[in-house]
Amino acid sequence: MKLKKKIKIAIDSPAAAGAGTQAKLISKHFNLLYLDTGKIYRLIANIKLTQANRYSHSLIKKKMLKLTMKDLQNKKLLSDEVGTMASIISKDKKIRKLVHAFQIKSAYHPPKKYNGSCLDGRDITYKIIPNADFKFFITANTKTRALRRYKELKDLNKKISFNEVLKSIKNRDKSDYNRKVSPLMRTRDSILINTTNLTKRSCFLKIKQIIDRKLKA
Numbered sequence: 001m002k003l004k005k006k007i008k009i010a011i012d013s014p015a016a017a018g019a020g021t022q023a024k025l026i027s028k029h030f031n032l033l034y035l036d037t038g039k040i041y042r043l044i045a046n047i048k049l050t051q052a053n054r055y056s057h058s059l060i061k062k063k064m065l066k067l068t069m070k071d072l073q074n075k076k077l078l079s080d081e082v083g084t085m086a087s088i089i090s091k092d093k094k095i096r097k098l099v100h101a102f103q104i105k106s107a108y109h110p111p112k113k114y115n116g117s118c119l120d121g122r123d124i125t126y127k128i129i130p131n132a133d134f135k136f137f138i139t140a141n142t143k144t145r146a147l148r149r150y151k152e153l154k155d156l157n158k159k160i161s162f163n164e165v166l167k168s169i170k171n172r173d174k175s176d177y178n179r180k181v182s183p184l185m186r187t188r189d190s191i192l193i194n195t196t197n198l199t200k201r202s203c204f205l206k207i208k209q210i211i212d213r214k215l216k217a
């Protein structure tokens with residue numbers, strides 16, 4: 001499928017709201033480059049956890065210059081421990097600056113074969129792609145998100161209880177919504193999608209319909 005013009009989709013969401021799943025489905029359908037920006041913070045968090053004594057802004061700067069999409073596919077980045085560390089290191093303004101260029105390149109200059117780009121994260125709608133053609137804020141209630149994340153982690157054979165996941169999601173929400181630098185928020189021009197009572201498919205169809213309508217207008 002070829003679109004008449006290139007499009008940019010920006011999605012912000014709290015942890016485990018289903019944004020990644022939807023962003024992937026939408027990107028596949030419209031043939032967009034997909035970037036899960038949380039994975040970049042997770043990659044940096046993993047360096048902090050595994051090479052604490054080498055961790056520095058200059059090391060991260062070097063890593064960011066060499067960063068490829070493939071680096072973000074490492075399964076180790078999916079653990080709860082890495083997610084929690086990601087929410088800590090992402091409060092660092094300098095780190096966010098180092099991550100900026102890769103996100104901008106993906107959003108504004110995706111490879112030619114794509115019809116555009118779709119990024120999800122915490123500050124995408126107002127900091128990374130403020131002029132996005134489509135903006136969504138995807139959320140779900142805390143228990144539902146914790147249950148989804150718990151199932152995902154169980155599928156990956158991670159040893160963690162539901163209560164631990166719930167606590168971790170609550171802590172991450174607190175930190176992501178309240179931090180000074182690039183806090184998670186729903187901008188006025190973002191369409192709210194609450195996935196609590198929606199199946200993956202019905203959520204996808206809802207988002208697809210919104211995009212199709214505007215593209216045809």
Ligand code: C5P
Nearest residue numbers: 015037038039041086087090121122123
């Ligand atoms: O989306 P995910 O849960 O993988 O993100 C991990 C953490 O990275 C988040 O809790 C958040 O603190 C941070 N993050 C961020 N800005 C983004 C994406 C993720 O601060 N654009």
